[in-house]
Amino acid sequence: MGRPTGRSVPEEPIARSGPVRMCVGCGSKRLQAELTRFVIGPEGAIVVDRERRLPGRGAYLCGVGCMTAALKRKAFSRAFRGKAGLVDPSQLG
Numbered sequence: 001m002g003r004p005t006g007r008s009v010p011e012e013p014i015a016r017s018g019p020v021r022m023c024v025g026c027g028s029k030r031l032q033a034e035l036t037r038f039v040i041g042p043e044g045a046i047v048v049d050r051e052r053r054l055p056g057r058g059a060y061l062c063g064v065g066c067m068t069a070a071l072k073r074k075a076f077s078r079a080f081r082g083k084a085g086l087v088d089p090s091q092l093g
């Protein structure tokens with residue numbers, strides 16, 4: 001969690017088991033279990049799905065720093081097909 005830059009792709013092997021997802025901030029691929037999942041909440045805002053149980057499309061971030069990158073890239077609206085509403089970065093804190 002919390003890699004400061006997301007530019008350099010780590011050479012960690014994607015091993016072990018479980019589904020792999022891409023961080024929408026930095027684009028690195030990680031085990032889903034290592035990522036924070038976001039979904040569109042009932043109000044249309046993006047909420048953290050800490051239990052990974054909420055229905056619908058999810059977007060994943062590997063750390064707080066990637067939130068900023070994701071917002072700059074409009075990665076959420078892409079991940080959620082334009083439905084993304086407000087994001088409250090403090091949710092990650």
Ligand SMILES: [Zn+2]
Pocket residue numbers: 006023024025026027028061062063066
């Ligand atoms: Zn990331």
